[in-house]
Amino acid sequence: MIAKTMRxxxxxxxxxxxxxxxxxxxxxKTVMAGTTALWLARQGKxxxxxxxxxxxxxxxxxDQNVFGAPTPVRGVPNLLAYxxxxxxxxxxxxxxxxxxxxxxxxxxxxxxxADEFVESATMNPAxxxxxxxxxxxDLMFEDKYEAYVFDTAPTANARRLLxxxxxxxMWVNKMVQSREEAKSLRELLSYSKKEEKDPxxxxxxxxxxxxxxxxxxxxxxxxxAFFFVTLPEALPIAVIKRFINWFQDFGIPxxxxxxxxxxxxxxxxxxxxxxxxxRIAMQENYxxxxxxxxxxVRALLPLFETEVRGTEMLERMAQHLFx
Amino acid sequence: xxxxxFFEECPxxxxxxxxxxxxxxKTTFSAATAYWLxxxxxxxxxxxxxxxxxxxDIFERDIFGKGPVEIIPKLFAQEIDADRHVKDYQxxxxxxxxxxxxxxxxxxxxxxxxxxxxxxxxxEESAIFDAxxxxxxxxxxxxxxxxxxxxxxxxxxxxxxxxxxxWIDKIxxxxxxxxxxxxxxxxxxxxxxxxxxxxxxxxxxxKQRINTSSSxxxxxxxxAFFFVVTPEEMxxxxxxxxxxxxxxYQVPICGYIVNRVIPPELAQQNIPDYLRHRIEMQEKYLKQxxxxxxxxxxxxxxxxxxxxxxxxxISKVAQALFGS
Numbered sequence: 107m108i109a110k111t112m113r114x115x116x117x118x119x120x121x122x123x124x125x126x127x128x129x130x131x132x133x134x135k136t137v138m139a140g141t142t143a144l145w146l147a148r149q150g151k152x153x154x155x156x157x158x159x160x161x162x163x164x165x166x167x168x169d170q171n172v173f174g175a176p177t178p179v180r181g182v183p184n185l186l187a188y189x190x191x192x193x194x195x196x197x198x199x200x201x202x203x204x205x206x207x208x209x210x211x212x213x214x215x216x217x218x219x220a221d222e223f224v225e226s227a228t229m230n231p232a233x234x235x236x237x238x239x240x241x242x243x244d245l246m247f248e249d250k251y252e253a254y255v256f257d258t259a260p261t262a263n264a265r266r267l268l269x270x271x272x273x274x275x276m277w278v279n280k281m282v283q284s285r286e287e288a289k290s291l292r293e294l295l296s297y298s299k300k301e302e303k304d305p306x307x308x309x310x311x312x313x314x315x316x317x318x319x320x321x322x323x324x325x326x327x328x329x330x331a332f333f334f335v336t337l338p339e340a341l342p343i344a345v346i347k348r349f350i351n352w353f354q355d356f357g358i359p360x361x362x363x364x365x366x367x368x369x370x371x372x373x374x375x376x377x378x379x380x381x382x383x384x385r386i387a388m389q390e391n392y393x394x395x396x397x398x399x400x401x402x403v404r405a406l407l408p409l410f411e412t413e414v415r416g417t418e419m420l421e422r423m424a425q426h427l428f429x
Numbered sequence: 430x431x432x433x434x435f436f437e438e439c440p441x442x443x444x445x446x447x448x449x450x451x452x453x454x455k456t457t458f459s460a461a462t463a464y465w466l467x468x469x470x471x472x473x474x475x476x477x478x479x480x481x482x483x484x485x486d487i488f489e490r491d492i493f494g495k496g497p498v499e500i501i502p503k504l505f506a507q508e509i510d511a512d513r514h515v516k517d518y519q520x521x522x523x524x525x526x527x528x529x530x531x532x533x534x535x536x537x538x539x540x541x542x543x544x545x546x547x548x549x550x551x552x553e554e555s556a557i558f559d560a561x562x563x564x565x566x567x568x569x570x571x572x573x574x575x576x577x578x579x580x581x582x583x584x585x586x587x588x589x590x591x592x593x594x595x596w597i598d599k600i601x602x603x604x605x606x607x608x609x610x611x612x613x614x615x616x617x618x619x620x621x622x623x624x625x626x627x628x629x630x631x632x633x634x635x636k637q638r639i640n641t642s643s644s645x646x647x648x649x650x651x652x653a654f655f656f657v658v659t660p661e662e663m664x665x666x667x668x669x670x671x672x673x674x675x676x677x678y679q680v681p682i683c684g685y686i687v688n689r690v691i692p693p694e695l696a697q698q699n700i701p702d703y704l705r706h707r708i709e710m711q712e713k714y715l716k717q718x719x720x721x722x723x724x725x726x727x728x729x730x731x732x733x734x735x736x737x738x739x740x741x742x743i744s745k746v747a748q749a750l751f752g753s
Contacts, residue, residue: 131451163663339736341456344486369701379698384734411702413710 107397112404113428115361121328124246125255125361129335130345134366134407136163137414138335139257141423146253147185148424154251155179155187158238159258162189169416181417186251195237206309243320324358331361333404338365338392347399362402364427365393367409405429432727433751435653435683436466442653442683444565444645446575448675449657450667454688454730456483457737458657459576460506461746466572467504468747476507476564477576478557484508484576489739501740507564514556519543562641575645653683655727660690660714665721684727686750687718691732 116122125142127135136157143155154176157164164187165171170180172187174194179185242256324330332353334346346363353360369386396403405427414423436442445462447455456477463475474497477484484506485491492498494510522543523535535543565573645652654675658668668685675682696708718726730749737746 132453166663340738341483341486341736344483369703373701373703375699375701377699379695379700381692381695381734382700382704388735409703412706 108403108405109401110362110404111429112362112364115331115404119328119331122331123253124323124330125253126330126332127255127257127335128332128346128349130342133335133337133342134414135335136167136257137420137423138333138364138366138427139255140164140167141420141427143185143187143253143255144179144182144417144420145424145428146255147179147182151184151252153185153253153255154245155185155255155257156242156245157187157189157257158242164189164257167415167420179417190238190241192238195241199237199240243316246323247319325356327359331359333361334363335366336363336396337367338389338396340392343392343395343399350400360402362404363396363400364405364407365396365403366407368393368406370408430684430724430727431752432684432686435727439653439683442651443571444573444575444648444652446577446652446654447657447686448577448654448671450664450671453657453659453664454737455657456487456576457743457746458655458686458688458730458750459574460484460487460737460743461750463504463506463572463574464501464740464743465747465751466574467501470503471571472503472505472569473572473574474505474507474564474570475574475576476509476561478509478511478561479576487738487743505570509557509560511557511560514560518556518559561645565645566641647679647681649679649681652681654680655683656685657688658685658718658722659688660711660718662714662717665714665717669721682725684725685718685722686727687715687729689732690715690729 110118125139127138127142129135139155143153147153155164162173165173168179168187171177172179173189174191176186176188179187245254334349336342336346350360350363369382369389371386374382374386407423407426410419410422412419414420445459447458447462449455459475459477463473466473475484476497485493485508488500488506490498490500492506493508494513495508497505497507500506523540526532526535526539561575656668656672658664672682691704691708691711693708693712695704728750730746733742733745735742737743
């Protein structure tokens with residue numbers, strides 16, 4: 107039995123602002139995020155539903171184009187949806203990086219051209235992943251909405267960010283120290299004695315402040331919650347068990363678990379083929395494991411007769427998710 | 430071309446990989462292919478480096494970090510524990526620092542660094558690279574089935590190799606330019622030169638490892654790469670995109686496997702609405718898959734009445750993949 111529903115959980119956390127959904131591929135994270143955002147907007151909260159996936163699915167979910175800018179969702183006041191344009195982000199990050207590297211090469215009197223370095227630093231997907239994560243953080247910092255719902259929990263990134271904050275702090279401190287030394291040495295040796303602005307130093311200090319702020323937000327259990335979606339099947343259950351353990355280790359607040367795609371027994375006739383009856387039996391088995399493993403199940407969601415698409419279907423889903 | 434026929438006609442391809450988006454059945458097919466090959470009398474290792482790996486879940490045995498475990502005769506499975514490899518790696522670094530600088534103990538400040546750096550993704554990746562290289566150069570098995578991490582990361586590994594190449598070439602040429610200086614420096618301070626050579630040797634070593642690992646992924650003689658798709662619009666589009674990228678990196682794509690096909694004969698029976706709609710939807714996208722990938726589709730695997738865990742279900746999947 108559900109001890110505390112999604113609705114009760116949110117009622118107990120009136121300041122809840124950043125909501126994430128995580129889980130194995132194919133369990134319905136995007137649908138849950140869409141449903142939650144819609145419901146929050148219906149409660150009168152100014153809400154942004156954002157996708158930081160390299161491959162977006164919000165436009166498909168809502169059946170309208172929400173790519174590139176926060177776009178009002180048709181028929182739902184207070185709700186905006188936004189698929190972040192990776193290409194934009196990457197291009198912008200490249201420009202910033204190029205400037206930094208150019209400046210540094212000049213500073214260090216190295217005559218190599220910067221673009222080679224930039225090319226090799228930015229041509230891999232990990233760069234894209236980080237760029238998207240930065241985007242997400244920016245949105246959170248901007249603080250223009252009363253609620254933010256993200257359609258993917260950046261599990262690996264969140265884990266890295268939190269694990270790396272200490273590394274970065276240490277590294278930034280070292281860099282700051284050695285740059286101070288280099289600067290005073292330069293001033294000592296230079297004929298002109300003019301003070302040079304040091305953008306790298308500013309960047310490093312900014313980075314440190316950003317990381318610490320992001321960590322504060324992501325670990326604040328009054329304002330942030332990561333929910334995990336599973337199906338009544340072995341592998342998705344195993345994956346979120348692992349995720350929940352990681353998150354608890356890092357002090358990231360876990361809001362609870364929702365179970366998706368339960369076959370409605372009432373809709374299955376007596377003479378249904380064995381294929382269907384066996385799937386129901388399997389689901390019942392795994393439900394027992396779910397009750398045993400997760401004390402914080404917040405909702406059970408039926409497998410609908412069609413794909414969940416469009417706001418009407420999301421309304422239907424919301425009646426189950428926020429029963 | 431069926432999958433069984435592929436193995437018959439390409440006996441040299443001993444590294445088998447399944448790729449695709451998360452949640453499509455990569456791990457299931459890795460396990461089932463390994464099972465089938467072992468049944469044919471080959472000694473097989475199926476292994477995974479994904480921290481979310483599910484080989485333990487699918488074989489219903491905890492094999493995480495335990496090295497190769499024999500599941501049934503000739504079938505070995507291994508899940509790499511990246512964290513433990515990172516710890517070994519840290520120890521190795523300590524040893525290198527001690528040797529390089531002739532120290533008796535690691536200075537506290539450096540120890541802090543080594544500790545903190547464990548959280549660095551690069552550290553984890555290096556450790557994983559090493560583990561994979563160790564496995565495949567061991568040459569103890571007839572077949573290696575590599576349960577790949579999701580797409581993005583696989584591409585990342587591939588691109589890393591070329592980045593390291595460039596980087597190390599740059600450093601090498603810089604060192605040549607500095608040859609004159611280096612000679613002077615060597616006379617002034619013998620130790621410095623050996624130090625630089627050690628660092629360069631270390632870089633060359635890293636490059637070597639990464640190249641070995643990525644050359645396995647891209648070896649057109651010995652590797653076969655299969656994409657997993659399901660009959661859904663988004664998945665087909667993503668797969669096309671990914672296939673283009675993989676082709677760019679010279680990955681030898683040998684075919685596509687369609688997963689989760691609901692048996693169409695169910696439509697004749699009294700089935701719930703959700704199932705009827707899904708059968709209709711799949712019909713459309715199966716046509717699209719055939720039009721798009723045509724002869725490259727090597728197998729269609731049905732949706733089963735329960736999820737795939739345990740040997741009995743794995744053998745059913747193997748039958749669907751290879752025919753009985």
